[in-house]
Amino acid sequence: MDVLVLIDKLDDLVHNAKQVPLTDQVRVDKExxxxxxxxxxxxxxxxxxxxxxxxxxxxxxxxxxxxxxERIVKEGRERQERLIADxxxxxxxxxAAEDIIEDARAHEREIRLxxxxxxxxxxxxxxxxxxKFIAAVQRGRERLQGRDEPAxxx
Numbered sequence: 001m002d003v004l005v006l007i008d009k010l011d012d013l014v015h016n017a018k019q020v021p022l023t024d025q026v027r028v029d030k031e032x033x034x035x036x037x038x039x040x041x042x043x044x045x046x047x048x049x050x051x052x053x054x055x056x057x058x059x060x061x062x063x064x065x066x067x068x069x070e071r072i073v074k075e076g077r078e079r080q081e082r083l084i085a086d087x088x089x090x091x092x093x094x095x096a097a098e099d100i101i102e103d104a105r106a107h108e109r110e111i112r113l114x115x116x117x118x119x120x121x122x123x124x125x126x127x128x129x130x131x132k133f134i135a136a137v138q139r140g141r142e143r144l145q146g147r148d149e150p151a152x153x154x
Contacts, residue, residue, distance in 0.1 A: 003043045003129055007136040010036045014143050025147040033140070040133060047126055054122045058115040065111040069104040076100035 013033065017026035076097035083093035 006040045051126045054119050058119040061115040065108040069108045072104040
């Protein structure tokens with residue numbers, strides 16, 4: 001289950017709890033709170049696991065881009081060596097190899113930047129979810145702490 005759904009359930013539980021007469025405190029079912037917290041504890045590691053998977057995928061994409069760039073560079077060099085027979089052909093081969101290398105580097109940069117943007121977006125979403133979770137837990141704890149104060153003290 002999505003941690004944001006669980007946070008909403010926790011928030012609803014506290015929000016819809018019965019109010020203690022003559023106070024701003026509420027009564028909540030401790031078992032329901034613990035059940036939601038246990039579900040959150042089970043969900044958060046899965047989201048962290050997904051973030052780690054995304055980082056791993058990014059690293060694999062970067063490695064693949066590097067291998068592709070190396071392959072293209074190797075092909076360019078092999079082509080260059082075959083064309084050495086004529087000086088004009090050699091010059092053309094050098095220009096083509098440089099273009100291939102430049103294209104490979106540009107392609108590798110593009111893939112790397114795209115992978116980093118994707119990983120950053122996922123990590124940003126995870127960070128937002130975790131921040132919301134922490135805020136919800138803090139609100140719940142504040143409400144629970146407010147219940148422990150003697151009646152009439154605010």
